[in-house]
Amino acid sequence: MxxxxxxxxxxxxxxxxxxxxxxxxxxxxxxxxxxxxxxxxxxxxxxxxxxxxxxxxxxxxxxxxxxxxxxxxxxxxxxxxxxxxxxxxxxxxxxxxxxxxxxxxxxxxxxxxxxxxxxxxxxxxxxxxxxxxxxxxxxRKEKRKVMIISTSARIEDTIDGLLQPYRDYQLIACALYDTTDQIGKAIKYVPVVAGKDSIIKYIQNNVIDEVFIDLPGQEKEAERLMGIFVSMGLVTHVNLAKFTARVENKRIQRFANFMVLSSSMKFATPRQLFFKRMLDIIGALVGLVVTGVAFLVFAPIIKKQSPGPVFFSQERGGRNGRRFQIYKFRTMYPDAEERKKELMAQNKMSGFMFKMDNDPRIFPIGHFLRKSSIDELPQFWNVLKGDMSLVGTRPPTVDEYEQYEVRHRKRLAMRPGLTGMWQVSGRSDIVDFEEVVALDAKYITEWTLSLDLKIIWKTVLIVLGQKGAV
Incomplete structure (x- = not known):
């Protein structure tokens, strides 16, 4: 977004x-x-x-x-x-x-x-x-990471035009569309990381927020690339030229020294993003108070039933592939990750997610914590830190993310959330990962503050009714 x-x-x-x-x-x-x-x-x-x-x-x-x-x-x-x-x-x-x-x-x-x-x-x-x-x-530590796609004849001028003082973005990579001879080198301190045929692979394996395309005379090709990158959830800017009406959700705006045609799955105003963040902070502070109460009640039971840490942390994929540590109350035995490979044959999900009925890795109180969604409460700390939002898409595990195909990456265009459209659409009944991706894409493209409030309210009703839990 x-x-x-x-x-x-x-x-x-x-x-x-x-x-x-x-x-x-x-x-x-x-x-x-x-x-x-x-x-x-x-x-x-x-x-x-x-x-x-x-x-x-x-x-x-x-x-x-x-x-x-x-x-x-x-x-x-x-x-x-x-x-x-x-x-x-x-x-x-x-x-x-x-x-x-x-x-x-x-x-x-x-x-x-x-x-x-x-x-x-x-x-x-x-x-x-x-x-x-x-x-x-x-x-500012968190700057938008921009990749440039241009030609060997244009790349230096393009970089010069983008190297504006006091910019809120970072030029982290460039790809040359007409040669592969310079891969591994740097042009004006920007590393050349890909040629025409390896651009998408590089984006799949690295954190990229926005792509700047400067391919004068190749408008059709630039338009094709824009369609691919937007479908991956990336914001895409094209140095202005002639384009057909097939490019949807587009804006003409200034990007550094260039007038560009920009496209994204969703455009949001600063006011909308400000209120979404305020909602996250207020909700996280309230949620952490509830988390403290839950800790006093359930920490002794967790320690008794399964000696080990009360909290479980795991590296997950965040917005556009950023890695972060997610926190939960531990509901599984310490060797759960090692045993997952043995249980893959019983995975009821079609795609890059794992879910099974009567998972033997879960100790007794863990079933209640999961059914009531109490195990998710420590994630309010992730929300307060800014790794997650109250409402968003489910953060994938690293091994899931590394298997994503191009069309799956779009679900990472926003910060992951504690809850989302997938969770309130009957998460126990959805077993097809492609349907999860479709719901996440629908949420991103149709996002509004009122939609967030609606999803939060539905989540509360589901949790109170203990329906749809994993």
Missing amino acids: HQNIVKNWVKHLDFTILDILCLEVAFLTSYFIRNGFPRGGFDEQYQNMVWAIIFVGLLAVFFLNSYEDIICRGYVIELKQTLFHCAFVSVGLIVWMFIFKESSSYSRMVVLSMYPVSVCYMIVVRLAWKRVLRIRIRG
Whole structure:
């Protein structure tokens, strides 16, 4: 799933708020210089000026496009933009005073001195906040991992165009579509990892979030690749050329120095992703309290029936193949993984998942923990950490993931979840892995916050009724 590109005024809401605060403080400073501190409060007309500054400040943001490339631009350009922005506000306030016939009610000294004061405040605050954001971007551990597909003649220019300062993505690999001679080498510090015939194999075995395709003159081939990668759950960008209407769910947007045609299984706005994460955090905190209570009750029973650790941890495949440790209350004997190979003949699932009736590896209390889904409670810690979400797709084991075919990878396009569409669709009755993949793909393409809430509610009803458990 891809976070949709938003307009500058929404994307840089932080700068909008800071600029308006600077304008308000500049107005108060100018007023104090001229009139001193008002003991009886501001006159009514000056109180109205506070609201006028907010209104005119927002107009400046809409009409001037003041925040385009604000993180990357230098001091001189920033000063120029600040001068224009504050001049627009000052002129706007003068026009406002004449429209409402309030010009005689205000001191010219206050209005005129507000311009240089606001410039000084705004440039200092903008530069300071930009420095904070740049430090955050540089220190961000989790960046989108981008693979480039281009030709030997284009690859250096493509990399140069993508190597933007303070980017929130990482160029981790490139594939040359016209040669295999450079595999194993690096071009501008980006390793060449594949040729035309080995691109998909590389993506299958490595963590890739997005693919950037730059194949000028090969629009049909680029379109074919886009269809393959989107079906794998990857966000795909194509350097703009002529494309037919067969490419679905597409956006034209800017990616570094390029105008691209982007496609993904699902586009989400920052607001949607923010509320999904807030839902995860709140749900995880509540869930961890319940987990603590369950630990006090069941930990002694687990230790008595099967000596060993109370918790079970296992490496799983997360979003786009990222590995993480999942946590559960242990329900099986310590040698369960070794015995799994002996029991594969009794696997009732068709595909890359394992499930059997009356699994002999489960000790007595483990059956109750599984039937009631209490064994899943420690995964709230994974949700709080950000490895998982409350609602998503089931995280596969590493051996399952390594057997995936191209069409199966799409189910990893989102963070895995504690529950999901598969779980609330009768998980005990579904024995075909292809049906699981179809349900996961349906969830990703149709995802909304209301769908998450609906699945959570259905999950609660299922757990309380102890239906559909593994």
